[in-house]
Amino acid sequence: xxxxxxxxxxxxxxxxxxxxxxxxxKAIYHNMEVYGVKYGFQGLIEGNIEKMELGSVGDIIQRGGxxxxxxxxxxxxxxxxxxxxxxxxxxxxxxxxxxxGGDGSFMGxxxxxxxxxxxxxxxxxxxxxxxxxxxxxxxDTALNxxxxxxxxxxxxxxxxERTYVVEVMGRDAGDLALWAGLADGAESVLIxxxxxxxxxxxxxxxxxxxxxxxxxxxxxAEGVGSGVEFGQRIKEATNLETRVTVLGHxxxxxxxxxxxxxxxxxLGAFAVDLIIEGKAGRVVGIERNQLVDHDILxxxxxxxxxxxxxxxxxxxxxx
Ligand code: ATP
Numbered sequence: 001x002x003x004x005x006x007x008x009x010x011x012x013x014x015x016x017x018x019x020x021x022x023x024x025x026k027a028i029y030h031n032m033e034v035y036g037v038k039y040g041f042q043g044l045i046e047g048n049i050e051k052m053e054l055g056s057v058g059d060i061i062q063r064g065g066x067x068x069x070x071x072x073x074x075x076x077x078x079x080x081x082x083x084x085x086x087x088x089x090x091x092x093x094x095x096x097x098x099x100x101g102g103d104g105s106f107m108g109x110x111x112x113x114x115x116x117x118x119x120x121x122x123x124x125x126x127x128x129x130x131x132x133x134x135x136x137x138x139x140d141t142a143l144n145x146x147x148x149x150x151x152x153x154x155x156x157x158x159x160x161e162r163t164y165v166v167e168v169m170g171r172d173a174g175d176l177a178l179w180a181g182l183a184d185g186a187e188s189v190l191i192x193x194x195x196x197x198x199x200x201x202x203x204x205x206x207x208x209x210x211x212x213x214x215x216x217x218x219x220x221a222e223g224v225g226s227g228v229e230f231g232q233r234i235k236e237a238t239n240l241e242t243r244v245t246v247l248g249h250x251x252x253x254x255x256x257x258x259x260x261x262x263x264x265x266x267l268g269a270f271a272v273d274l275i276i277e278g279k280a281g282r283v284v285g286i287e288r289n290q291l292v293d294h295d296i297l298x299x300x301x302x303x304x305x306x307x308x309x310x311x312x313x314x315x316x317x318x319x
Contacts, residue, residue, distance in 0.1 A: 001118075003033045004275055005049065005094040008066040009040030009073075009105035012252060013124045013138025015260035016066040016100055021057035022268030023098045023122075028054055030276060035094050039069045040101070041076035041108050044085040049092055061261055064141070064253045070101070082111050089117055096280070098271045100124040100137070103300060106283055110296045118280030120271040121296055124264070126251060129173035131302035132294040133285025137267065139175065140259040142251045146180040149247055154184070154217060160241070161214035163205065163234060167227025167246040168219060174306045176251070177221035181314045187216040189314050190230070192223035193306050198230070202237045204318065209240065216240075266291060 006023045008016050020036070027034045036056065038048040060067050075081035089097070089112075096118040099109040102125040109119035123130040126142035146168050157164045166186075170176045174191025181189035187208060188201040205216055218234070220227045231244035256264070267284050270291045274282055282293040 001032065001095045001275060003035065003093050004096045004098065004272070005035045005037050005089070005092070006052075006068070006098045007037035007040050007044065007100070008068045008070045008124065009099060009101035009108065010070060011102065011125060012066050012070045013126045013136070014064040014141035014252070014254055014256040015137040015264040016124045017057075017060040017063050018256060018261045018264035019100050019122055019124060019137055019268035020066065020068060021061055022265040023272055024052045024057045025054065026269040026272040030272065035092055036068050037097075039071040040073060040105070041081070041085060042071040042073035043069070044088055045073065045075060045081055047088040047091065049088060049094075061265075062255050064255055076108050082108075082115065085112065086115060086117060096120075096275045098122060098268070098275070100268075102127070103130060106296050106300060110281060110300070113281035113296065118275065120274050120279070120293075121283035121299070122267050122271050123283065123285060126176065127170055127173045128175040129304040130283070130285070130299065131304045132283055132287075132292065132299045134287055135263060137260055137264045138256070140263075141254055141256045142169065142176060143179050143183070144257055145251050145254055146176060146247060147183050149245070149250070150180060150184045150186070150217060150219070153245055157215040157217060163216045163218065163238070163240045163242045165218045165220055165227045165231040165234065165242060165244045167222055167244070169247070169251050170221035171223040173304055174221045174223070177219045178306050178310055178314060181219045182310060182317070184217065184219075185318065186219045186314075187318050188218045189311070190218070190220045190224045191306060191311070192221055193308075194311065195224050198233070202234070205234065205238050205240065209238070
């Protein structure tokens with residue numbers, strides 16, 4: 001294969017730029033031409049494609065967001081949209097594609113692979129919700145953003161002796177909430193994988209209050225419900241002074257951590273290795289610090305779940 005493309009799709013994640021850089025540099029190292037497709041599958045349909053050189057990816061390893069921009073594109077879910085994308089691939093002579101994104105993006109990659117355009121998926125999403133990899137690109141940075149915010153909230157929570165509810169991202173996956181809870185010593189963590197544990201939160205708050213505890217941090221993953229609503233329910237159930245912080249899109253931005261930059265560099269380069277080997281329809285990942293690849297369909301058919309041992313530990317430590 002002599003010409004490949006790279007795109008970022010779905011929600012952006014810190015570290016996507018490091019992954020783009022790795023794909024471009026690794027491909028050029030192997031004497032291939034690389035084309036950057038802007039705005040994900042939308043840009044593919046529109047032919048928003050440009051050749052990338054070694055210098056195109058200079059000075060981006062430390063930047064959040066994605067230099068190639070991202071978009072959601074419903075048209076690409078249709079056969080017609082996919083054929084329009086293939087027309088553009090043919091026009092530019094692009095034979096294979098590295099798709100950096102989440103599971104929705106991998107569905108698009110699967111469709112292109114089935115039509116004879118080999119794609120490799122690279123998991124880039126802060127949610128850490130892709131099966132077949134221990135970590136996704138962006139998770140570590142988002143986690144550290146949350147920790148920094150909660151450390152600050154803890155200072156004011158202590159000073160004012162209040163209960164704080166912090167809503168973090170995670171529609172289907174509780175990883176960000178759980179890891180943040182453990183890292184920050186939160187009193188309770190509510191995750192989508194265990195949606196019915198509100199009564200435990202109240203019991204723990206009451207227990208803590210009875211033994212003289214004056215402030216608490218409760219982390220709620222957005223997939224369980226609104227932090228604002230949980231704040232109201234907690235106040236009604238305990239009569240404790242309660243405040244709510246919704247961290248929102250701050251979690252998506254920022255310079256990627258060293259861990260994310262290294263992960264993105266390894267996964268991006270590995271995706272190019274797979275293309276060179278003639279593999280198609282695979283998703284790369286990292287398991288026990290080893291680079292791995294799995295069939296896209298296998299990844300899409302599995303359901304990610306949090307580590308329940310860690311969940312139990314978070315409860316044991318916030319007894
Ligand atoms: P995130 O986890 O951040 O939401 P994602 O990759 O799952 O990222 P989606 O919005 O689900 O984000 O998907 C991104 C894009 O992938 C869609 O806008 C669409 O262009 C493409 N896509 C999703 N599902 C399909 C499908 N069934 N067939 C073809 N393309 C798809």
